[in-house]
Amino acid sequence: MAPDISRRGFLTGGLAAAAGLAVSGLALPAALAAPAGQSDQDLCTLLDLSKCIGCEACVDACRDQWQADLPDPVQPIPRSLPARVPTEDWSGRKQVRDRLTPYNFLYVEHLEVEHAGRRVELHLPRRCMHCQNAPCADLCPFGACQDEKSGVVHIDPEICLGGAKCKNVCPWHIPQRQSGVGLYLNLLPQYVGNGVMFKCHRCLPLLRKGQAPRCLAECPQQVQSIAPRSAQAAQAQALARDMAAKDGASPERWRDYVYGLEENGGTNTIYVAPLPFREINAALLKDHQAKAHKERADAQAAGRPPEPGNLGRPAMGLVKNSMGDAQNLTLALAIAPVAGLAAGLGRLFSKTRRLAGPAAAPAKDSDSQKGGQA
């Protein structure tokens, strides 16, 4: 784990305060005292979707906590030459909360699913899954995306160049890019990088102070709990067996009612739902298609730039372990030493930049494309 995350502080501080918020009773003290680096001791969140009422207090809490800290881009935003990658600018659309954006780390899907002859209302909070074998961290060429070994995967905005490798290798394409911010402005902004990638960091700055993630603490339904992964996996199985039985299925089919336990080789975000996830995913895909279609038509009618489709709206399909792929593994091994060096240099450069003052103004032949196109 990162040396500056104090598991003891975590226990005695905010998480103790959050004991009434569904973190108690799950062997947290033992996990916090356990040696770092054991994957079954990663801190893992468990979301019981049968409790979620879709109020979005979690989204409000996340936005309230983090949005003001997120940088605004320089204007005009430098354009990549040659036009390798599109400029993505969400700074004029910070109010968007129905998808993941650089300024919105969490959103809630509101679904109606046809299931066993009835309509089931379901609400799904979505954000980074914090994978145990995170390809975004293993394959970031600059070492900017890091696996904290405490179950948190985060992107260091000080050294990220916005190349979007993390988004491309993430099975859910979670990280989102804001152009015109970050270290690349001080390098060769038209040729190197394109901004910074942002996503849920599981409130890492709060965790480091011993406080609970905001979305967990503010939920009125105690949908989420946080505890060592081994305990959460056992709890997920017990809940899912119960849900399968209530749904009229054999408890032996419990895996159908769980998501995140095995996806992408296992994640530190586990969902349990009162109906099978293959049906939830089918409903999600249908819903996303309808939304994208409507947004495209609305934008066209209003003469606005095209909407970015379903960018930032992850599905919940089966996901194989991407780091089990020989090609990715070989690439990760090749990248590791270079990424470590690049991260060190990036931090040094970033510190120098902070001491030197604000970023230089971008070159004159720059522009921006509002809307956050992929």
Ligand code: SF4
């Ligand atoms: S997780 Fe909690 S706060 Fe978020 S929408 Fe569901 S009930 Fe509301």
Ligand code: SF4
């Ligand atoms: S969900 Fe995507 S962004 Fe999050 S840790 Fe996994 S691979 Fe990385």
Ligand code: SF4
């Ligand atoms: S853990 Fe923190 S950063 Fe992540 S979605 Fe919740 S409030 Fe936002």
